[in-house]
Amino acid sequence: MQKPLAGLSRRNVFRELTAGVTLLAIAIPLNIGYAQIAGLPPTAGLYALIVPTIVYALLVSSRQLIVSPDAAAAALVASSIGGLATAGSADYSTLALAQAIICGILFVLMAVFKLGFIANFLSKPILVGFVGGLALDILVSQIAKMLGVKIDSGGEFTDKVVGLVTGLGTLNPWSALIAALSVAVLVVGQRFLRRVPWALIVLVVATVAVVLTGLVDAGVDVLGEVPAGPPTLTWPVIDWSMWLMLVPSAIALTMVTTAEGLLVSRAYGDKRDYSTRPNRDLFAFGAANIAAGASGSFAMGSSTSRTAAMDQAGSRTQLPSLVLAVGTLLLLLFGTALLADIPSPAIGAIVGVAILPLLGIGDFRMLWRADRFEFAIAAACFLVTLFIGSIAGIVVAFVLALVNLAKRAANPPIDVLAAGDSPAESLLGEAAIGTVTAPGVVVVRLAAPLFFANGSVFADAVKKAAKAEPEGSVRHVVIDMEAVTDVDVTGAESFATLVEWLEARGIELGFSRVRSDARARLTELGLLGEHRVFDTNRAAITALAGAPQTQRDS
Structure with missing residues (x-):
C-alpha cells in the first residue's frame, strides 16, 4: 500500500x-x-x-x-x-x-x-x-x-x-x-x-x-x-x-x-x-x-x-x-x-x-x-x-x-475486404491477402461487437455487398471476425435472419479469424454451426475461389 x-x-x-x-x-x-x-x-x-x-x-x-x-x-x-x-x-x-x-x-x-x-x-x-x-x-x-x-x-x-x-x-x-x-x-x-x-x-x-x-x-x-x-x-x-x-x-x-x-x-x-x-x-x-x-x-x-x-x-x-x-x-x-x-x-x-x-x-x-x-x-x-x-x-x-x-454503436465500421472478381484489398493492412482474384467471394469485416444496436445494420451491409455484384455471381460470403469480441442474443437473431437470406439465394457463409475468446459465445448462440472457419482471409479466399489452398481450415 x-x-x-x-x-x-x-x-x-x-x-x-x-x-x-x-x-x-x-x-x-x-x-x-x-x-x-x-x-x-x-x-x-x-x-x-x-x-x-x-x-x-x-x-x-x-x-x-x-x-x-x-x-x-x-x-x-x-x-x-x-x-x-x-x-x-x-x-x-x-x-x-x-x-x-x-x-x-x-x-x-x-x-x-x-x-x-x-x-x-x-x-x-x-x-x-x-x-x-x-x-x-x-x-x-x-x-x-x-x-x-x-x-x-x-x-x-x-x-x-x-x-x-x-x-x-x-x-x-x-x-x-x-x-x-x-x-x-x-x-x-x-x-x-x-x-x-x-x-x-x-x-x-x-x-x-x-x-x-x-x-x-x-x-x-x-x-x-x-x-x-x-x-x-x-x-x-x-x-x-x-x-x-x-x-x-x-x-x-x-x-x-x-x-x-x-x-x-x-x-x-x-x-x-x-x-x-x-x-x-x-x-x-x-x-x-x-x-x-x-x-x-x-x-x-x-x-x-x-x-x-x-x-x-x-x-x-x-x-x-x-x-x-x-x-x-x-x-x-x-x-x-x-x-x-x-x-x-x-x-x-x-x-x-x-x-x-x-x-x-x-x-x-x-x-x-x-x-x-x-x-x-x-x-x-x-x-x-x-x-x-x-x-x-x-x-x-x-x-x-x-x-x-447508441449512435456510434449503431454505425460501426463495416469494410468489404474482397468482392466478386475484384482484387482483394485489406483495409486492415493484412499483408497475407496481398492481391488475390476472388471470383464469387465477398469478404466483409465488422469492426465492433455484434449486439442489439448494430445487428440489423450489419446484416443490411452484408446484403448490400452481395447485391452489388452481378446477380448469381456471389457464391460465398466470409465474415472477418477478428474485431468481433462479443455477440448478444439480439445480434445473434439478426445474424440468423441474414443466414436465411443468404441460403435462400444459394450463398454459402463462412468465417475467418474468429477470436478464441469469442468462439465459445458464437458456438453457444449457434452462429458457427456447420459453416467453415478459416485462419485468415487469404485462406478463405483461395479455398472458396477454387485456387490452391495455402492455409488449412481451422
Missing part, C-alpha cells in the same frame, strides 16, 4: 513547503469567493481547507491532485439547495452539510464497488456544456458584485440577467473601479508572472485601499466579520425526506467530480511517471466529503487550476495541502480580523477571472470544427443547465451520453 506523502524526501521538502505557501495564497481568497457563490458564510470555504484537506491528502493515491470546493461545485450547491432553503440561513447551511455527506457516501460506494467507470459517460462535450452553463450563471452574479449592483444571486439565470440590467442605474463607481483594476492586475499578472500569488496581492491592496480611503462609507461592500476559531465537529439533523431530496444533486456533484478528478489524477500521474489508483482516489474523495459535512463545510471536488499551479511550482507530493491546512487554521485562530474589510468587488473579480476558462469558448470552437453532433450535445447541456437548472443539466447530460453511444 502506498504510504502517505509518497515522493517526499529531504531533497524536495523545502520546495514542497514553499509550494504550500503559494497554495495558501491562492486558496484562501478563492474559497471565500466560492463559499459566497454557494450561498454560505466565508468560514465554510475556509473550513474546507482544514480537516477535509488533511483527510484527503493522507488517503489519496495521487501525489498532486488538490481537493477543494470549486466554482462548478459551488454553483451546483447553490442551485440545488436554493429551492429548499434561503441562502445564508441556518437551514441552508445544514442542507449543505448533509449534501456533502451524501456525496461522501456515494464516493465510498463507488470505490467499494469499483464503479469509477460510470464517470466515463461524462464525455468532454458533456462536461464542456454542463460546466460552461454553470460558469456563465456564476459570472453574472460576480459581475453584479463587481459593479455593486444588488441582485438575487440564488435566482434563475434569466432573473439574474434582468436584475443586473435593470440595476445598472444603481452601479457604484468605486466598486466598478476596484473591480476593473483587480481584473487588470489578475489578467496581466497571470499572463507574464504566473507563479506570483496575484489573487492574494489584489485582496491585500484592495483591502488596504478601502480602509485608508473610507470607501465603505461610499457604498463599497466588504466581506464583514468572519467568526474566529477552528472548525467544530457537527452532524446535520434533518428529516429523511430532506435527505432524499438532496440525493439527485449529490449524484450530480459526485459524477462531475469523479469525471474531472480521475482524469486529472491520471494525467498528472502519467506526466510525472507515478501510478495512481482510481478506486482509492474515489475513497479519498468520499472521506474528504464526509469530513467536510461533519466540520461545517460543503461538497468537495478536485481543483484543476490549483493542481496545475502546484505542478508549475515544482510540487510532487501532497505536503502543500498539509501546509495549506495548517496555514488556514492559524488564520482562523489569529487573523480573521484581517478578512473583515476585504471588498466584495475584489472577491468578485478574483472569482470571475478564475471561472472564465470554465466557459469553454475554445472547447466549443474546437467541437464545432471537429464534430457538429458533439457540438450539439455540448450546446444542449449548456442551455439546459443555464435555463432549467443543474440537476436537469446532469440528467440531460447522461441521456445525451447514451444517445451518442
